[in-house]
Amino acid sequence: MEDKIFKEFLEKKGLKFTKERAAVLKEVFSTHNHFDPDDLLIKMRKKGIRVSKASIYRTLPLLLECGLVEQVEKIDKHAHYEHTFGHGHHDHLICTKCGRIISLFSEKLERLQEKLCKKENFRSISHTLEIRGYCSKCNAKLK
């Protein structure tokens, strides 16, 4: 599982699987929701886990690099993340009214994107698709 992946990734880079890094990892995987670094800190503090802001900010790029976490929702002012292990890549519909986030995955969409990259001779590594608008509920309320 994720511990193992992270550990091996760290070892390969000559880095250590410390208890702080383990704690951040655990917290990241304790929920399926999106989060930002500050959320994480607050939640950990509440649980009595001692980690510094700096350690969180230092650990997140590592988790990104080994693919356990993805960055999402770049429209807002601060970075948001979500873990990806267990449920692969997907895109997001973001309701700008109520903030609801709907995850979505389409094999067809992925294939089409890949095809478009090929046409440009572009080797894609990752991508983000965010569609903003109104979710069904908010749309109904708008009349």
Place this chain on the structure above:
Amino acid sequence: MEDKIFKEFLEKKGLKFTKERAAVLKEVFSTHNHFDPDDLLIKMRKKGIRVSKASIYRTLPLLLECGLVEQVEKIDKHAHYEHTFGHGHHDHLICTKCGRIISLFSEKLERLQEKLCKKENFRSISHTLEIRGYCSKCNAKLK
């Protein structure tokens, strides 16, 4: 053209089409490249146009709101924009090696996205698709 669109938008909101706003608009449309607020300020200063940083930061959201400008590449630490009038929405391939940005538009892709939204009863207003990876040149260099 864009002046008219902006002016009417402002009037509708009870705001004024001032010379500062006009100057920012003009500058935004003077190039087809992406830009960030600071770029804009520097370029305007060089041309001897007097505007404050604050005015730029206040004008950009208005341009976003009326659709003359879109936000792109939130991946970096600061916001990037591009104007959209004259060449409609498009997506981006971003080379993480050399920073090159390739614009791309696919009717088919747009339609597919729209279809996926319908399935979720989601009314889409705008979207961003960013594909990160290696452009042809960098990919070749990587051998």
Place this chain on the structure above:
DNA sequence: TTTCTATTGCAACTGATTCTCAATTACAAT
């Protein structure tokens, strides 16, 4: 144990963006 390097927390820092506020301006009504 000693040595070496990676890691940590803290606090100071950075740089982008937003806010405050007094002075200015546009415009409609007098």
Place this chain on the structure above:
DNA sequence: ATTGTAATTGAGAATCAGTTGCAATAGAAA
């Protein structure tokens, strides 16, 4: 032309996310 009102401006202070320097600590290897 003058006034009143509300929007707007510039300058700098404030904020806030994210980063960095550093001294103290921890772990692994010798």
